[in-house]
Amino acid sequence: DGGITQSPKYLFRKEGQNVTLSCEQNLNHDAMYWYRQDPGQGLRLIYYSQIVNDFQKGDIAEGYSVSREKKESFPLTVTSAQKNPTAFYLCASSIATGANYGYTFGSGTRLTVV
Amino acid sequence: QQQVKQSPQSLIVQKGGISIINCAYENTAFDYFPWYQQFPGKGPALLIAIRPDVSEKKEGRFTISFNKSAKQFSLHIMDSQPGDSATYFCAARGGYQKVTFGIGTKLQVIP
Numbered sequence: 001d002g003g004i005t006q007s008p009k010y011l012f013r014k015e016g017q018n019v020t021l022s023c024e025q026n027l028n029h030d031a032m033y034w035y036r037q038d039p040g041q042g043l044r045l046i047y048y049s050q051i052v053n054d055f056q057k058g059d060i061a062e063g064y065s066v067s068r069e070k071k072e073s074f075p076l077t078v079t080s081a082q083k084n085p086t087a088f089y090l091c092a093s094s095i096a097t098g099a100n101y102g103y104t105f106g107s108g109t110r111l112t113v114v
Numbered sequence: 115q116q117q118v119k120q121s122p123q124s125l126i127v128q129k130g131g132i133s134i135i136n137c138a139y140e141n142t143a144f145d146y147f148p149w150y151q152q153f154p155g156k157g158p159a160l161l162i163a164i165r166p167d168v169s170e171k172k173e174g175r176f177t178i179s180f181n182k183s184a185k186q187f188s189l190h191i192m193d194s195q196p197g198d199s200a201t202y203f204c205a206a207r208g209g210y211q212k213v214t215f216g217i218g219t220k221l222q223v224i225p
Binding site: 004006031033035040041042043044045048050058090092094095102103104105106107108 | 120123148150155156157158159160163203211212213214215216217218
């Protein structure tokens with residue numbers, strides 16, 4: 001079955017540590033996105049990528065970095081510069097242009113600072 | 115800046131009743147308005163969507179009403195069931211397929 005796989009499901013980060021969240025899709029979608037979900041704040045866009053080797057900052061990119069070396073993969077690194085990283089992180093993908101398709105989301109990674 | 119305003123943030127409806135969630139947007143360049151349903155611990159899933167040149171779209175018990183002049187749209191869930199209990203997000207798509215989400219509505223359907 002086609003879909004998006006996020007791993008790990010739960011992740012714990014120590015102060016000053018960088019952590020990387022994995023996102024892999026087999027939908028042959030061109031565009032991929034990272035959102036952060038906090039209670040009462042909805043989903044906020046961190047980074048997005050329309051094509052391999054290209055990505056753009058979203059609304060809350062500070063303290064995060066991404067790469068897009070393969071069409072299938074869009075990992076997110078939460079750096080030590082992100083002062084409040086505890087949240088639920090969601091990866092999504094879509095057809096880049098044209099037709100009215102929504103996003104397909106992964107099941108999320110819950111990151112907690114310990 | 116909240117480009118998509120959603121209300122209410124929480125909603126309790128009796129089984130069999132109608133659940134209504136409202137959203138308003140500011141950017142007239144938005145061209146696609148999806149609704150997502152999210153169960154606890156899971157990612158959101160596309161529920162139903164509408165284009166701005168259509169005033170209403172119905173899929174089963176779910177209906178979107180769209181008022182382009184007022185820049186408002188709403189989700190109606192008819193005959194609400196306990197299995198509909200979830201968080202619902204309205205959204206609007208702009209350039210580069212970027213989607214802006216509302217704050218979410220936590221729906222609880224009680225027997």
